[in-house]
Amino acid sequence: MLVILTLFSQLSIAQPGGNGDGLRSGQCGGSCHADASQNATSTAEISINIPSSTWAGLLTSVTINVSDFPVDSESRILGVFLLIDNSGAQDRVMYDGWEIMSDPNGGVNNYVETRLSSSTDTKQFTWILKSPETPGTYSLMGSIQHGGEGNQVPFHKNSEIIYFSLVSPPDNLPRLSENFEPPTTRLINEQTTITLLTEDVNHTQIEWRLEGGQTQVVEVVNGSFTLPAAINPGLIEWRAILAGEGPNQTTPWFQLIAHEPLFSVASSSMYFQGIALLIFCIGIVRRVKNFEPREKETWIQDPNFATPQVNGEISEHSFELRGDF
Numbered sequence: 001m002l003v004i005l006t007l008f009s010q011l012s013i014a015q016p017g018g019n020g021d022g023l024r025s026g027q028c029g030g031s032c033h034a035d036a037s038q039n040a041t042s043t044a045e046i047s048i049n050i051p052s053s054t055w056a057g058l059l060t061s062v063t064i065n066v067s068d069f070p071v072d073s074e075s076r077i078l079g080v081f082l083l084i085d086n087s088g089a090q091d092r093v094m095y096d097g098w099e100i101m102s103d104p105n106g107g108v109n110n111y112v113e114t115r116l117s118s119s120t121d122t123k124q125f126t127w128i129l130k131s132p133e134t135p136g137t138y139s140l141m142g143s144i145q146h147g148g149e150g151n152q153v154p155f156h157k158n159s160e161i162i163y164f165s166l167v168s169p170p171d172n173l174p175r176l177s178e179n180f181e182p183p184t185t186r187l188i189n190e191q192t193t194i195t196l197l198t199e200d201v202n203h204t205q206i207e208w209r210l211e212g213g214q215t216q217v218v219e220v221v222n223g224s225f226t227l228p229a230a231i232n233p234g235l236i237e238w239r240a241i242l243a244g245e246g247p248n249q250t251t252p253w254f255q256l257i258a259h260e261p262l263f264s265v266a267s268s269s270m271y272f273q274g275i276a277l278l279i280f281c282i283g284i285v286r287r288v289k290n291f292e293p294r295e296k297e298t299w300i301q302d303p304n305f306a307t308p309q310v311n312g313e314i315s316e317h318s319f320e321l322r323g324d325f
Helices: 002-008 267-290
Strands: 045-049 059-067 077-083 099-102 111-115 123-130 136-146 155-158 162-167 185-187 192-195 203-210 216-218 224-227 234-243 254-259
Touching: 045 136, 059 077, 059 136, 077 123, 111 123, 123 254, 216 224
Parallel strands: 185 254
Antiparallel strands: 045 059, 059 123, 077 111, 077 136, 099 123, 136 155, 136 162, 192 224, 203 216, 203 234, 234 254
16 A cells, blocks of 8 residues: 555645635635634625726726735635636626636636735735626625634625626737737746737837736847746736727736745656555565465474383483474
8 A cells, every 4th residue: 555655646735724716706705714604794895896997808907805814813814816807606707707817816716715924814816807708787795704813703795796898808908919918927036038929019018026016127139028036935916018009008007926946756767656655565565475484393202212210200301202303
């Protein structure tokens, strides 16, 4: 059994104390750890914001703000949902035609988790979405879940539902091409060069900033620009200001998250180690079998031999032994 587990086991990164990021319905809110009917209402404040003008079929940003996070949360893990309503069924954004380009953690999920420090009670979560192709009225909302003291009861709360309209963009509107996919993650100590794909654009300006820092401008050369390397894990944000014959457009702030290299092990090395362990175990088994005790020796006395008595004692020279030695 040990050998089988060694050969077929895989390394994984655990996420203790939470569910991990994923595509989840709001029905999971508070019910992933316990009975949903036993949820308590969070005292935190939650709101959701979207730009006032949003074009159908183009990129936009949606931000969920959480404040007054309770100090009695023992794990300090906060889970945040981006949903279209509070129905609890088919409420993920893709059901309305939204496409998640990036989430606050650099993935493409509508549910993300983060651990807040003990000195932080406010956090902002931003998603970059490609809006539905069909113009019309749409809705979005945010939802949170977290634990409390002792993590015995799950806490849950929804934001208000916001309604807004998507309109068809003008034909000559400067825009990023629908084939452009902004990178969301990178390694620390590495510069990042991004090549833009645009439509109806005559001039492009790129702005970038560190989280909470001042905005800086970077030069665009032949449609490409380079962002500075990150020394420590964290994020850098950038956006493009596009000019053309149509009205100028400013893209949402794209987030680029820097992280340290993840620990990984080649599968071939793991299998070779497993085979070596198998051979080692076989050798131990064979070695143990060679040390099995011999059968007990049998002593047979000659039936025709009469044991002489010397002063009531047996003489050690007056009997014959037969047996295997």
